[in-house]
Amino acid sequence: MKPIVLPLTVDEAFDSPKFVALCNEYRAESLRNPDGESAVPDRAAYENMIAAGIMRPLGVFVDNDLVGFCAVLITPVPHYGGRVLASTETLFVARAHRAGGAGITLLRAAEDVAHEAGASGLYVSAPVGGVLERVLPGLGYHETNRVFFRGRT
Structure with a gap:
């Protein structure tokens, strides 16, 4: 069955x-x-x-089963004159459903959410060395930043 993306409530996700x-x-x-x-x-x-209006979650469903989710953050950035930016807080589709297009369908829906919110595009965070990092360039994304982490020492 074809994947369907819908707005996702917290109850629908967590329950x-x-x-x-x-x-x-x-x-x-x-x-x-x-x-x-x-x-x-x-x-x-x-x-x-x-x-607060800063997050818009989406779910991707196959046969009425939740198989993935995306949480799009919508934020004005004062440093850029209040421009609205959109980024993914979470973007994930179960491996078993990726070949059926659920991931690309979910990503395109997230792009639509960003556009509807007035953002000029969508930042997508991808784990280093992960599948998403390899797939995004072929979907028209280009690397813009690298994020580093240092735990407490």
Whole structure:
């Protein structure tokens, strides 16, 4: 069946029987910061960010099952004269559903959300050495930044 992307509520995500498995697969594939190993998604924080209008979550469904999600952050950046920028806080599709186009369908929907919010484009964060890092250039994305992390010493 063809993947369908819909706006996703916090309840739909967190209450989905697939959510924990998706989060575990996402963490195993993309975690580059050991501080996140035991972390669980903060339901209240997501609710607050959505209520504040700075996050717009999407879900991708196949046969009515949640198979991936994307949270698009929409923020004005004072340094750039208040221009609106959009970036992905999370972008993930279960490996079993990538060949069916669920990932590209979800990414294109995230681009639409960014455009509708007045952003000139979408920043997508991709784990170093991951599948997304390899796929994005072929979809018209170019590298703009490198993000580094240093834990407490």
